[in-house]
Amino acid sequence: MRQSHLFTKTRxxxxxxxxxxxxQLLIRAGYIHKEMAGVYAxxxxxxxxxxxxxxxxxxxxxxIGGQEIIMxxxxxxxxxxxxxxxxxxxxxxWFKSTxxxxxxxxxxxxxxxxxxxxxxxYISSFRDLPIFVYQFQTKLRNELRAKSGIMRGREFVMKDxxxxxxxxxxxxxxxNQTIExxxxxxxxxxxxxxTFVTFASGGAFTQFSHEFQTVVETGEDTIYIxxxxxxxxxxxxLNDETLKSLNITRDELEGVKTAEVGNIFNFGTxxxxxxxxxxxxxxGEEIPVWMGSYGIGITRLMGLLVEKFADTKGIVWSKxxxxxxxxxxxxxxxxxxxVKESERIYExxxxxxxxxxYDDRDVRAGEKFADSxxxxxxxxxxxxxxxxxxxxxxxxxxxxxVTSLVPESGIIEYLGRKE
Amino acid sequence: MRQSHLFTKTRxxxxxxxxxxxxQLLIRAGYIHKEMAGVYAxxxxxxxxxxxxxxxxxxxxxxIGGQEIIMxxxxxxxxxxxxxxxxxxxxxxWFKSTxxxxxxxxxxxxxxxxxxxxxxxYISSFRDLPIFVYQFQTKLRNELRAKSGIMRGREFVMKDxxxxxxxxxxxxxxxNQTIExxxxxxxxxxxxxxTFVTFASGGAFTQFSHEFQTVVETGEDTIYIxxxxxxxxxxxxLNDETLKSLNITRDELEGVKTAEVGNIFNFGTxxxxxxxxxxxxxxGEEIPVWMGSYGIGITRLMGLLVEKFADTKGIVWSKxxxxxxxxxxxxxxxxxxxVKESERIYExxxxxxxxxxYDDRDVRAGEKFADSxxxxxxxxxxxxxxxxxxxxxxxxxxxxxVTSLVPESGIIEYLGRKE
Numbered sequence: 001m002r003q004s005h006l007f008t009k010t011r012x013x014x015x016x017x018x019x020x021x022x023x024q025l026l027i028r029a030g031y032i033h034k035e036m037a038g039v040y041a042x043x044x045x046x047x048x049x050x051x052x053x054x055x056x057x058x059x060x061x062x063x064i065g066g067q068e069i070i071m072x073x074x075x076x077x078x079x080x081x082x083x084x085x086x087x088x089x090x091x092x093x094w095f096k097s098t099x100x101x102x103x104x105x106x107x108x109x110x111x112x113x114x115x116x117x118x119x120x121x122y123i124s125s126f127r128d129l130p131i132f133v134y135q136f137q138t139k140l141r142n143e144l145r146a147k148s149g150i151m152r153g154r155e156f157v158m159k160d161x162x163x164x165x166x167x168x169x170x171x172x173x174x175x176n177q178t179i180e181x182x183x184x185x186x187x188x189x190x191x192x193x194x195t196f197v198t199f200a201s202g203g204a205f206t207q208f209s210h211e212f213q214t215v216v217e218t219g220e221d222t223i224y225i226x227x228x229x230x231x232x233x234x235x236x237x238l239n240d241e242t243l244k245s246l247n248i249t250r251d252e253l254e255g256v257k258t259a260e261v262g263n264i265f266n267f268g269t270x271x272x273x274x275x276x277x278x279x280x281x282x283x284g285e286e287i288p289v290w291m292g293s294y295g296i297g298i299t300r301l302m303g304l305l306v307e308k309f310a311d312t313k314g315i316v317w318s319k320x321x322x323x324x325x326x327x328x329x330x331x332x333x334x335x336x337x338x339v340k341e342s343e344r345i346y347e348x349x350x351x352x353x354x355x356x357x358y359d360d361r362d363v364r365a366g367e368k369f370a371d372s373x374x375x376x377x378x379x380x381x382x383x384x385x386x387x388x389x390x391x392x393x394x395x396x397x398x399x400x401x402v403t404s405l406v407p408e409s410g411i412i413e414y415l416g417r418k419e
Numbered sequence: 420m421r422q423s424h425l426f427t428k429t430r431x432x433x434x435x436x437x438x439x440x441x442x443q444l445l446i447r448a449g450y451i452h453k454e455m456a457g458v459y460a461x462x463x464x465x466x467x468x469x470x471x472x473x474x475x476x477x478x479x480x481x482x483i484g485g486q487e488i489i490m491x492x493x494x495x496x497x498x499x500x501x502x503x504x505x506x507x508x509x510x511x512x513w514f515k516s517t518x519x520x521x522x523x524x525x526x527x528x529x530x531x532x533x534x535x536x537x538x539x540x541y542i543s544s545f546r547d548l549p550i551f552v553y554q555f556q557t558k559l560r561n562e563l564r565a566k567s568g569i570m571r572g573r574e575f576v577m578k579d580x581x582x583x584x585x586x587x588x589x590x591x592x593x594x595n596q597t598i599e600x601x602x603x604x605x606x607x608x609x610x611x612x613x614t615f616v617t618f619a620s621g622g623a624f625t626q627f628s629h630e631f632q633t634v635v636e637t638g639e640d641t642i643y644i645x646x647x648x649x650x651x652x653x654x655x656x657l658n659d660e661t662l663k664s665l666n667i668t669r670d671e672l673e674g675v676k677t678a679e680v681g682n683i684f685n686f687g688t689x690x691x692x693x694x695x696x697x698x699x700x701x702x703g704e705e706i707p708v709w710m711g712s713y714g715i716g717i718t719r720l721m722g723l724l725v726e727k728f729a730d731t732k733g734i735v736w737s738k739x740x741x742x743x744x745x746x747x748x749x750x751x752x753x754x755x756x757x758v759k760e761s762e763r764i765y766e767x768x769x770x771x772x773x774x775x776x777y778d779d780r781d782v783r784a785g786e787k788f789a790d791s792x793x794x795x796x797x798x799x800x801x802x803x804x805x806x807x808x809x810x811x812x813x814x815x816x817x818x819x820x821v822t823s824l825v826p827e828s829g830i831i832e833y834l835g836r837k838e
Contacts, residue, residue, distance in 0.1 A: 005484070005486075006486070007486055007538075007541050007547070007550040007552065008541060009541055009547075011540075033537050033540065035490070035491045035493065035494075035495065035533060035537075036493065036495050036524075037520070039491050039493045040491065041488060041489060041490045041491050041533070041537065042488060042489045043488050044486045044487060044488060046488075047487055047488055047489055050489075065424070067424075067425070067426055067463045068463060068466055069460060069461060069462050069463060069465075069466055070460060070461045070466055070469075071454070071460045072454045072458050072459065072460050072574050073492065073526075073557060073559060073574055074454065074455065074458045074559070074573060074574050075454075076454065076455050092519070093519075095516040095524075095526075096516060097514040097515060097516045097526070097561075099561065100511070100512075100561045100562070100563045101456070101562075101563055101564070101565075105455075105514075107492075107516070107526070114454060114460070118452050118454075118460065119426075121430075121452065122426050122427060122428055128426070128428075131426040133426065138492060138557065140492060140493070142516070142518065142519045143519070143520075144519045144520055145520070146520075154493060154518075155491050155492055155493050
């Protein structure tokens with residue numbers, strides 16, 4: 001992508017009403033646009049990051065047998081009444097509206113009910129199970145406050161997966177497979193070491209639920225961790241009973257600020273019973289299905305990566321999520337040979353299937369470097385008279401500023417290396 | 420994808436309240452699920468078709484310089500009031516709700532206003548133009564009636580593109596480039612010969628707008644065409660004045676039923692003036708931007724392809740949009756050698772980057788063939804004792820039932836052939 005064609009421009013400052021660091025940086029760098037509090041559009045660079053995160057999550061969900069679908073924003077009142085979750089007294093984030101044809105509709109803040117209801121069409125016999133489905137859905141939540149940028153919005157993208165199993169044994173097996181799949185997701189996003197499977201408050205069915213919490217200074221949550229023992233407890237369930245059941249003392253735990261990057265729920269057979277989702281076993285008896293739900297906030301993760309890795313100069317992406325693998329910067333100072341060489345390297349990258357963000361603009365070097373720091377692509381290639389004299393490009397790492405000369409014959413290999 | 424793992428199953432009949440042929444077939448074959456009238460979820464097979472259509476449209480929009488973004492469902496009242504389109508008396512398809520934090524919000528039935536408003540952040544000088552952006556957005560429209568399946572829904576996916584140009588000349592040039600890009604889209608979808616650029620009623624700014632209308636028996640619209648002269652006129656503007664301006668007589672036109680598959684609007688500078696979207700020219704004067712909008716209903720196209728090409732046995736997809744390029748069907752009748760051979764061919768396809776839908780289920784041949792007809796994948800490969808004896812698979816074309824024996828060494832090449 002030629003930067004001269006990219007319609008977004010960097011900005012010196014974010015809108016005054018934007019208080020979250022993630023949104024401030026993402027707006028300034030041209031990744032997102034603020035439509036209203038908690039509601040953001042994703043611009044070309046931002047959409048690429050979202051898609052890169054989705055790709056990682058999709059691959060890991062497919063590996064454990066997930067089948068991708070997409071449910072609907074519009075929700076039937078009658079369905080949510082069955083599980084007593086239509087009332088605003090029970091669910092306080094509903095957006096609701098009225099159909100011109102008559103009757104109320106809701107907008108999907110969650111999709112457990114419609115997915116379980118739909119499955120009644122596809123589950124009748126024990127032979128139909130297990131089933132694992134997931135979607136990337138735009139959730140709409142009528143949050144009273146929305147001050148965390150894209151980390152807690154009124155409109156955001158979530159991956160939600162649902163499991164439907166025959167027995168508790170099958171259910172527990174898949175639940176644990178999902179924990180491992182989630183760990184792989186966070187590992188690939190570069191936050192594996194700082195993300196903890198955390199005991200949190202359970203639902204009607206279980207003592208605990210599991211959250212995935214990532215250590216980050218600006219996190220909304222506090223958890224208590226013991227890195228050696230690999231134990232993490234949300235403060236909401238930090239009490240004597242919990243400590244005893246985990247065989248750990250309060251002294252062994254360290255309090256840290258975190259952001260929730262995933263959660264998994266064990267519904268047992270509760271929701272299936274409420275909605276009448278049953279299968280016939282080999283004796284013809286009707287048995288309620290075991291259900292679980294598994295969420296990862298895609299746009300929230302994007303915000304977290306910004307909060308966690310940004311420095312004073314701007315955003316720092318990892319290779320896996322960066323909108324482009326390399327930022328090619330031409331410093332020509334009016335020398336047409338440098339322009340030609342830059343174009344040649346841009347084409348060379350394209351021919352090798354590598355799409356660079358290519359700063360071909362006619363602006364000062366200082367402005368290009370400042371913009372590049374703000375945008376945060378992990379590798380920068382600089383082409384100038386100086387680098388041409390050495391038959392190379394200068395590679396600069398965004399994370400630590402380390403520079404090296406890469407001969408032209410080696411640039412494809414350089415970009416393909418493991419970090 | 421192993422059909423034994425696919426959670427959807429085919430159904431003998433669609434829900435009784437479903438009157439549209441496209442939705443009846445898509446529900447029966449397991450592509451979609453009806454959430455409520457005009458609101459459909461897309462299941463694994465259906466989502467693949469949607470993504471295939473999006474891919475074609477995306478490629479053609481990128482070719483003419485479109486930059487992909489994604490706007491928001493939630494819409495600010497204040498913004499739409501500026502263009503006098505907030506009122507239900509003016510726009511009768513709004514879904515509206517109330518923010519917990521106070522104030523009304525709307526749900527995006529269109530995105531011209533927010534995109535034009537956003538562009539004020541990125542357009543200030545003549546140097547910033549032209550800009551072409553597009554999105555694949557889930558539109559929410561509070562339609563009074565919704566009886567056309569996925570061809571006119573309350574929730575549907577649309578590609579909408581917007582152009583921002585300096586001058587009428589630049590604007591007209593891009594407008595015409597988009598017409599050509601749209602023609603390529605319909606060509607690739609197999610409806611090129613039956614899709615007409617049609618004169619329709621204009622807006623405040625122009626005498627005519629342009630629609631793309633595809634001939635289909637169950638279409639909601641009627642247009643009048645002359646295939647030789649390549650002229651098409653929507654009945655809403657078929658009058659003496661129009662005929663005169665097109666230099667054609669009524670006798671030369673044939674009336675046909677059609678469905679609208681795309682539309683393009685010339686806003687001129689009207690919307691820019693309403694919203695204050697201006698650039699400074701080289702003399703420092705503030706000039707309103709020329710705007711156009713360009714829509715293609717993605718899910719509507721999917722419905723149209725079903726309506727247009729389905730036969731008495733079920734859906735018929737083209738290679739470009741089919742959820743899988745080939746339906747591999749194992750007819751083992753308990754012969755484990757046939758099972759092994761089928762598995763081997765499934766793996767061979769995967770190794771060559773071809774994902775088949777693989778009917779590995781333990782059901783009768785007749786049921787497999789009936790399901791395959793309903794699902795509508797263009798090429799079927801049958802593996803049986805008979806085909807094994809000949810060292811081949813039997814290829815069956817869904818569209819005309821023509822069969823041929825393809826030696827195993829030739830199956831990759833067979834799938835890669837031009838239709």
